[in-house]
Amino acid sequence: MALLDIQNLVVEFQTASGPFRAVDGVSLHVDEREVLAIVGESGSGKSVSMLAVMGLLPWTATVTADRMSFAGRDLLKLSPAERRKIVGKDMSMIFQEPMASLNPCFTIGFQIEEVLRFHMGMDRAQRRARAIELLKQVGIPEPAERLNSFPHQMSGGQCQRVMIAIAIACNPKLLIADEPTTALDVTIQKQILDLLVSLQAKYGMGLIMITHNMGVVAETADRVIVQYKGRKMEEADVLSLFESPKSNYTRALLSALPENAVGDRLPTVSDMLFEPAPQGASTGAAS
Amino acid sequence: MSTRVVEGKNIVRDYHVGGGLFRGARTVHAVKGVSFSVDKGKTLAIVGESGCGKSTLARIITLIDPATSGELFIDGNKVDIARDGLSKEMRRKVQIVFQNPYGSLNPRQKIGDVLGEPLLINTDKPAEERRDLAMKMLKKVGLGPEHYNRYPHMFSGGQRQRIAIARALMLNPSLLVLDEPVSALDLSVQAQVLNLLADLQDEFQLTYVFISHDLSVVRYIADDVMVMYFGEAVEYGPRDEVFADPKHSYTKTLFAATPRADVSSIKARLAKKKAA
Numbered sequence: 001m002a003l004l005d006i007q008n009l010v011v012e013f014q015t016a017s018g019p020f021r022a023v024d025g026v027s028l029h030v031d032e033r034e035v036l037a038i039v040g041e042s043g044s045g046k047s048v049s050m051l052a053v054m055g056l057l058p059w060t061a062t063v064t065a066d067r068m069s070f071a072g073r074d075l076l077k078l079s080p081a082e083r084r085k086i087v088g089k090d091m092s093m094i095f096q097e098p099m100a101s102l103n104p105c106f107t108i109g110f111q112i113e114e115v116l117r118f119h120m121g122m123d124r125a126q127r128r129a130r131a132i133e134l135l136k137q138v139g140i141p142e143p144a145e146r147l148n149s150f151p152h153q154m155s156g157g158q159c160q161r162v163m164i165a166i167a168i169a170c171n172p173k174l175l176i177a178d179e180p181t182t183a184l185d186v187t188i189q190k191q192i193l194d195l196l197v198s199l200q201a202k203y204g205m206g207l208i209m210i211t212h213n214m215g216v217v218a219e220t221a222d223r224v225i226v227q228y229k230g231r232k233m234e235e236a237d238v239l240s241l242f243e244s245p246k247s248n249y250t251r252a253l254l255s256a257l258p259e260n261a262v263g264d265r266l267p268t269v270s271d272m273l274f275e276p277a278p279q280g281a282s283t284g285a286a287s
Numbered sequence: 288m289s290t291r292v293v294e295g296k297n298i299v300r301d302y303h304v305g306g307g308l309f310r311g312a313r314t315v316h317a318v319k320g321v322s323f324s325v326d327k328g329k330t331l332a333i334v335g336e337s338g339c340g341k342s343t344l345a346r347i348i349t350l351i352d353p354a355t356s357g358e359l360f361i362d363g364n365k366v367d368i369a370r371d372g373l374s375k376e377m378r379r380k381v382q383i384v385f386q387n388p389y390g391s392l393n394p395r396q397k398i399g400d401v402l403g404e405p406l407l408i409n410t411d412k413p414a415e416e417r418r419d420l421a422m423k424m425l426k427k428v429g430l431g432p433e434h435y436n437r438y439p440h441m442f443s444g445g446q447r448q449r450i451a452i453a454r455a456l457m458l459n460p461s462l463l464v465l466d467e468p469v470s471a472l473d474l475s476v477q478a479q480v481l482n483l484l485a486d487l488q489d490e491f492q493l494t495y496v497f498i499s500h501d502l503s504v505v506r507y508i509a510d511d512v513m514v515m516y517f518g519e520a521v522e523y524g525p526r527d528e529v530f531a532d533p534k535h536s537y538t539k540t541l542f543a544a545t546p547r548a549d550v551s552s553i554k555a556r557l558a559k560k561k562a563a
Contacts, residue, residue, distance in 0.1 A: 041473035041474065041475060041476070042444075042473055156337075185336040185337055185500055186336075186500060186501070186502070186541060186544045186545050186546075187336060187540060187541060187544045188336075189544065189546075190543075190544035190546075193546075201560075201563070212473055212474055213474075213546065214474065214548045215503075215545070215546025215547065215548045216546055217548070218546060218547060218548040218549075218552065218553050218556075219546045219547070219556065238553055238557070239550065239553055239554065239557065242548065242549070242550050242553055243550050252475065253474060253475065254548075256474050256475050256477070256478040257474065257503065257548055258477075258478070258481065258501075258503040258504050258506065258507035258508075259503045259506065259507070259548070259549075265482050265485070266478035266479075266481055266482055266507070267478070
């Protein structure tokens with residue numbers, strides 16, 4: 001049975017100029033021990049659909065779905081209090097900006113132990129031991145001393161490791177990583193991706209990778225969903241997506257990779273989607 | 288023989304970090320003796336991780352910051368802004384485009400004024416001529432005259448980066464420094480902006496110093512590549528040479544860390560995973 005199963009998810013935001021549909025009928029499922037990548041450019045609704053699953057959207061958003069179940073429980077019917085018991089425990093999320101997602105006023109030890117206190121009800125000594133163990137797992141040197149550090153004393157890559165430690169603190173069944181490496185250098189990106197994949201394999205978690213980087217997809221995913229303007233364009237396993245993309249949009253995305261450039265010009269998405277492309281430097285219709 | 292637009296010889300930049308009550312002053316060596324040169328119409332890419340001094344070098348080349356020691360030549364003339372200050376002529380010659388198109392445009396300034404301001408400050412062209420030039424430049428970067436009276440928030444990231452490029456080109460610079468110009472952009476928009484840069488280079492014979500940490504972009508756009516690591520240029524040479532045969536261990540690490548999106552490496556990864 002699928003760990004997370006979403007049918008026909010629609011998310012609308014109330015704006016001054018009427019409702020805006022950010023996610024338009026997306027269906028997806030993730031199995032245990034599976035890495036699903038959701039790819040798309042900004043505004044494609046990839047983050048919003050996962051925030052809807054986590055229940056983290058502001059009140060201006062309306063979430064509707066035919067089905068939204070996680071580990072056999074219907075997320076649409078849960079009360080906020082019941083939902084908070086699941087979020088952060090069985091399903092947790094890592095965000096894009098590691099520096100911005102940690103609280104600058106508290107030590108990282110406090111922030112890791114907070115999850116353990118809330119969800120696991122551990123006492124002080126247990127929490128501390130578990131926090132040290134977690135920091136060790138995510139590869140932070142001298143974990144016991146590091147517990148007393150504040151986020152600003154650590155580098156971006158280390159902060160992201162702390163975020164991962166918080167996310168996996170309660171052995172979640174599903175980990176959602178929202179652009180976990182976008183703000184990081186390539187060498188650090190490699191380390192973080194390796195860490196995520198090894199943790200995923202070790203604990204048999206389901207992992208959803210939200211990204212716009214095709215390289216990250218190629219390096220981590222089992223299955224890929226391509227999203228564009230709130231709609232699902234294509235779903236395929238990673239090999240067939242790269243080998244024989246079906247939708248025009250995926251083909252366009254892949255050919256826009258600089259390493260796939262043929263000749264002097266990069267084909268752009270607008271060249272492929274709206275033909276014929278206007279003459280001149282470019283269309284300027286950046287979506 | 289092509290002309291050399293910019294040349295740096297043994298450029299060093301130290302920052303002095305002032306001491307406080309509990310710690311003494313110390314010196315950070317941000318750039319430790321880097322030499323380079325770029326010919327007209329060519330692109331030099333500077334690659335490195337954050338904190339390796341690539342943006343400091345960019346500031347020195349753009350004449351924002353003086354170098355602590357070393358010599359910088361622009362169009363064959365030696366420039367030393369610490370001693371001589373910055374002439375209008377020099378300010379015109381080198382322009383920069385920053386990484387974050389959301390931060391580098393004044394939100395309360397209309398696009399027309401953004402483009403006209405360099406002319407207002409550095410030349411004595413009348414208002415009408417400034418306006419005409421700004422309109423022309425808008426068209427060159429793929430925007431239209433209807434955008435002249437809009438504000439930056441009405442544009443997407445890619446369009447804003449076009450505006451930033453247009454602003455940099457208003458004074459007909461001979462050298463354009465691009466500090467991670469496409470890092471904040473989506474893949475498809477990134478391709479559009481890279482195409483635009485290539486077109487503009489052909490049209491105006493521009494010289495680029497392109498700073499990036501994305502090797503796939505560098506491979507696409509650069510003629511020469513310099514890899515920086517802790518303030519030093521650990522590798523410097525023609526693109527194909529550097530990519531085919533990286534010598535320094537850091538360059539090799541960098542290449543190994545870059546995600547590969549080709550079918551064969553996916554197959555290799557899946558096979559490895561199955562075996563595990």
